[in-house]
Amino acid sequence: MRTENHFNQLSTALLFIIGGLLFSLISLTVWKLLRSNKPTEITQVAYESGEEPIGSALGGFNIRFYMVALLFVLFDVELVFLFPWAVVMGNKQFNEMSGGVWGYTTLIEAFVFVLLLGFGLAYAWKQQWLGWAKVAINRPKMKQVNREYELFNEQVNRR
Amino acid sequence: MQEYIQVLGVELGKFSGLLPELLLLIVSLLWLLPGFSKGQKTNPIWLYSLLIPIAGLVYLRWFSAWKGQSLGYGAIHFPETSKYFYLFTAGFAAIPIIGFASRSWGKNGFTFQQGFFYLSAIAGALLSLLSAQLLVLYLAIEILSFSSYFLAASALNKNASEGGIKYLLQGSAASACMLYGISWLYGITGTLNFTHPLFIEGLKMASPFTVYMALILVLGGITFKLSAFPLHVWVSNVYEVAPMPVVAFLSVVPKVAMLGVLWQLLPAIYQAIPQVYQLIGWVAMASIIVGNVTALVQKLPIRTMAYSTVSQAGYLLLPLLSGSELAYSTLLAYIIVYSLANFGVLIILENYGWKSFTFSQFAGMAKTHLWPMLALLVFFLSLIGLPPTLGFLGKAGLFLVLAEGFQALKSTFYLWMGILALLNAAVALFYYLHIPYQAWLKPKGFETNSKVPEMPISAKTWWPAQILVAIFIVILVVGFFWNSWL
Numbered sequence: 001m002r003t004e005n006h007f008n009q010l011s012t013a014l015l016f017i018i019g020g021l022l023f024s025l026i027s028l029t030v031w032k033l034l035r036s037n038k039p040t041e042i043t044q045v046a047y048e049s050g051e052e053p054i055g056s057a058l059g060g061f062n063i064r065f066y067m068v069a070l071l072f073v074l075f076d077v078e079l080v081f082l083f084p085w086a087v088v089m090g091n092k093q094f095n096e097m098s099g100g101v102w103g104y105t106t107l108i109e110a111f112v113f114v115l116l117l118g119f120g121l122a123y124a125w126k127q128q129w130l131g132w133a134k135v136a137i138n139r140p141k142m143k144q145v146n147r148e149y150e151l152f153n154e155q156v157n158r159r
Numbered sequence: 160m161q162e163y164i165q166v167l168g169v170e171l172g173k174f175s176g177l178l179p180e181l182l183l184l185i186v187s188l189l190w191l192l193p194g195f196s197k198g199q200k201t202n203p204i205w206l207y208s209l210l211i212p213i214a215g216l217v218y219l220r221w222f223s224a225w226k227g228q229s230l231g232y233g234a235i236h237f238p239e240t241s242k243y244f245y246l247f248t249a250g251f252a253a254i255p256i257i258g259f260a261s262r263s264w265g266k267n268g269f270t271f272q273q274g275f276f277y278l279s280a281i282a283g284a285l286l287s288l289l290s291a292q293l294l295v296l297y298l299a300i301e302i303l304s305f306s307s308y309f310l311a312a313s314a315l316n317k318n319a320s321e322g323g324i325k326y327l328l329q330g331s332a333a334s335a336c337m338l339y340g341i342s343w344l345y346g347i348t349g350t351l352n353f354t355h356p357l358f359i360e361g362l363k364m365a366s367p368f369t370v371y372m373a374l375i376l377v378l379g380g381i382t383f384k385l386s387a388f389p390l391h392v393w394v395s396n397v398y399e400v401a402p403m404p405v406v407a408f409l410s411v412v413p414k415v416a417m418l419g420v421l422w423q424l425l426p427a428i429y430q431a432i433p434q435v436y437q438l439i440g441w442v443a444m445a446s447i448i449v450g451n452v453t454a455l456v457q458k459l460p461i462r463t464m465a466y467s468t469v470s471q472a473g474y475l476l477l478p479l480l481s482g483s484e485l486a487y488s489t490l491l492a493y494i495i496v497y498s499l500a501n502f503g504v505l506i507i508l509e510n511y512g513w514k515s516f517t518f519s520q521f522a523g524m525a526k527t528h529l530w531p532m533l534a535l536l537v538f539f540l541s542l543i544g545l546p547p548t549l550g551f552l553g554k555a556g557l558f559l560v561l562a563e564g565f566q567a568l569k570s571t572f573y574l575w576m577g578i579l580a581l582l583n584a585a586v587a588l589f590y591y592l593h594i595p596y597q598a599w600l601k602p603k604g605f606e607t608n609s610k611v612p613e614m615p616i617s618a619k620t621w622w623p624a625q626i627l628v629a630i631f632i633v634i635l636v637v638g639f640f641w642n643s644w645l
Contacts, residue, residue: 094164097161097164097165098164098165098167098168099168101167101168101171102164102167105167105171119188119191122195123191123194123195126194126195127194
């Protein structure tokens with residue numbers, strides 16, 4: 001009995017490992033298919049969310065990531081709420097006790113919850129709050145300097 | 160657990176009793192739908208569309224049914240004493256809609272987003288009045304709070320976001336305290352339902368110190384919405400940055416709802432520990448004194464109004480010191496008196512473009528604006544509580560309640576409360592009469608040639624004028640006849 005339990009828990013861990021591997025493989029493949037391939041010095045630098053990989057670890061973080069973080073937290077918490085819902089509410093005994101009402105109630109509750117969040121997300125999307133906040137760049141107005149910028153960009157693109 | 164689950168179907172069927180409020184929450188989502196199309200411009204006339212769900216709600220709840228049956232395993236109840244609080248909450252929420260023109264809601268006028276948050280704030284306030292369970296109460300207050308945070312920042316400029324964020328941070332701290340206090344009460348009593356006999360029994364058994372701690376934490380969340388003393392700091396900030404209709408809403412509707420909540424919650428606690436009334440008394444007295452003293456030293460009328468509501472919140476708490484019939488009717492009367500005069504002052508300040516005036520800019524205004532100044536004088540007299548106006552009834556009622564409490568309990572606490580409240584009513588004379596003093600007694604100075612454009616009430620915005628006249632008549636005429644009849 002005891003060994004069986006151990007085996008069961010190990011198999012869960014195995015499932016997690018396989019799932020993790022699959023997840024990373026699939027996402028890498030999808031990115032491979034989707035992204036454009038222009039190898040230049042700048043695009044080949046390893047990076048994480050626009051942060052410089054080399055330098056002080058205490059560097060400032062772009063404030064515009066706040067929006068991403070906020071959305072992540074929102075939907076992360078949503079998922080945290082859905083786990084107990086799936087485990088506790090999907091109780092066969094309770095369902096039988098209440099004569100089938102339990103199942104429908106919990107299902108509808110979860111749907112209302114997810115739909116409301118989805119409605120909010122769609123609204124925010126439509127209001128263009130999810131977009132990367134645009135910052136007005138004050139380019140120098142002198143012609144010569146602008147020409148230099150263009151030359152530099154061309155050089156980078158050629159490489 | 161088993162007996163709860165077996166009656167799940169029956170309990171769900173009872174939820175039709177909560178249909179009006181649930182409908183309001185669902186219908187409020189309709190005001191978000193225009194956001195899905197490209198055009199964000201609203202017609203000023205859409206502002207009045209907010210009245211439809213409010214009227215529907217009052218009709219469904221008030222004229223068709225006030226069911227006594229509790230639902231959700233006793234988490235929602237419909238006590239008879241909450242009936243009038245309910246009506247006042249919904250009714251006073253309608254006045255800022257008709258009392259202010261669309262342009263008062265922000266730079267581009269009223270927006271549909273504001274409509275959504277306005278309606279959900281009302282729904283939250285009403286649900287909090289109906290909740291008999293602390294967690295449901297907390298959720299209802301959160302619905303009210305989150306909508307208020309957006310409304311306060313809905314002018315969408317730099318100052319408004321700053322004020323809104325401050326309001327949000329203080330509010331989050333207060334609601335966190337409240338949640339912590341609720342967990343204490345649950346730990347002490349083993350139930351969240353404050354109408355349950357177990358709740359009172361549990362409070363009696365526990366050590367008073369623990370109960371006081373938990374109560375202070377819970378009251379923190381409630382006094383924040385009530386804008387009473389320990390958590391009143393947000394008021395002046397919000398008054399300065401928020402659009403005037405929102406200010407009018409926030410200064411009345413959450414107060415009425417929270418007073419209704421306290422009226423349900425406090426009897427249970429008084430039953431267990433009668434000395435708790437002293438706690439409420441201290442909160443009330445502290446907000447009266449702090450609000451008054453801070454209002455005295457303000458330079459801007461709008462900030463004076465902000466701090467004066469803090470002291471008014473203190474006066475509104477005084478009837479809660481006792482649970483008698485007289486206290487109940489006095490509380491309701493004082494809510495009407497305070498709300499009407501408060502709405503009147505804010506409507507005049509906004510519609511004549513005097514929101515950001517300093518006191519000295521009002522000098523000699525009575526000659527150029529006789530009627531608005533006369534109305535302001537009456538509203539201020541009513542807020543102070545001087546005899547010819549309706550305000551006197553409210554204040555007189557408060558002192559009667561305190562006298563009754565003194566007689567019943569023979570506690571000098573009530574006596575001191577009465578004396579301090581009376582003294583503070585005299586202090587209120589100075590700051591409330593500052594604008595009328597400048598307007599009626601000071602000569603028109605050079606400073607009055609301000610560049611602030613005047614926005615007189617025109618034929619286009621006839622609703623504000625009407626509501627103003629109505630409030631004026633109620634306060635002066637009704638007050639006069641009622642006083643002489645007494």
